[in-house]
Amino acid sequence: MLWRLSPRIYTLSYSVNSRSFLFRNPLTYLGLGLILIVGLVVSLGVGAVSLTPHEVLAALSGAPVKSSHSTIVWDFRLARVLLVALCGASLAAAGTGFQGLFRNPLADPFVVGASGGAALGATLAVILSRASVLSIPIGFAGFFGALLAVSLVYALAESSSYGSVAGLLLAGVALSTLLAAIVSLLLLLSTGVMQEVFAWSLGGFSGRSWSHFWQTLLIAPIGIAILWLMARPLDALGGGDESAAALGLNLRQARFIVIAGASLATAAAVAAGGIIGFVGLIAPHLSRLLFGAKHAYLIPASMIMGSLLLLLADGLARTLMAPLELPIGVFTAMIGAPFFLILLRTGHARR
Secondary structure, three states: OOOOOOOOOOOOOOOOOOOHHHHOOOHHHHHHHHHHHHHHHHHHHOOOOOOOOHHHHHHHHHHOOOHHHHHHHHHHHHHHHHHHHHHHHHHHHHHHHHHHHHOOOOOOOOOOOHHHHHHHHHHHHHHHHOOOOOOOOOHHHHHHHHHHHHHHHHOOOOOOOOOOOHHHHHHHHHHHHHHHHHHHHHHOOOOHHHHHHHHHHHOOOOOOOHHHHHHHHHHHHHHHHHHHOOOOOOOOOOOHHHHHOOOOHHHHHHHHHHHHHHHHHHHHHHHHHHOOOOOOHHHHHHHHHHHOOOOHOOOOOOOHHHHHHHHHHHHHHOOOOOOOOOOOOHHHHHHHHHHHHHHHHHHHHHO
């Protein structure tokens, strides 16, 4: 046992037994895992220089292959592809956590102001760097901007009279609008930074290397692990606050832990790839069609779905106008919006 959220139930330790998510729908999980592996191999082969899956596998295994192929795979693409998959998993896990917390299918990783805080942090970093005042990496600034914005939203919600869930939503919307206005004002007053900030806000992984991957790997898994350990409290929250409280759940503590985990995962993804929409919104919906709403199974399935969606968008961004690379956020919207409309339509038909 790691620790308890309440003295009655909801122990946050999971033993490997028949209730573990690995033993539910194992063939479906195995199929998704194989699809993800295939997606990773295909992603390593696409780009300005196309490689066949055989050439990719040969370069990865150390078999005799052209030196240029080995350089392309190991030095330019592998770190990026792994980073894309990790960011997709992080955004999907965060979206699943927020949808469970708010009991709202429209909740996404940026619902409590993370995108506005990240945008403001990135804008300030670019402006200060151009003015030679401070040299702050844009990803670093976006990461802390997102965390600070979420922390402020949580503090405002806890002091409001609307209740925790409604207060979080209202504070998130209000602060996001305010931060967006500040960013717009800064861009108007600062010439020469709009294009850089705008490009970052659309998301992308151009130029990402092993250092970016290791930095994200230090943070994102912490947030993901927190969310998975909160699977049972998230299930209880799905029945409403009164039911969850009657079962012995500490509502304030549970909300804080879920928000902390989801915000860490979101901020890590934002720092690596900018603001990428729709992945954290669509992946949980697709996963519910296969695994239902129980979060112990839903969170890992959503992570695989999120990785696949972001790998697909990244592949399109790299290949459609190669060697020019397009913003990945454009393709997540183009992929996500039709999926979401189809899900809305099929859901209406089932009802």
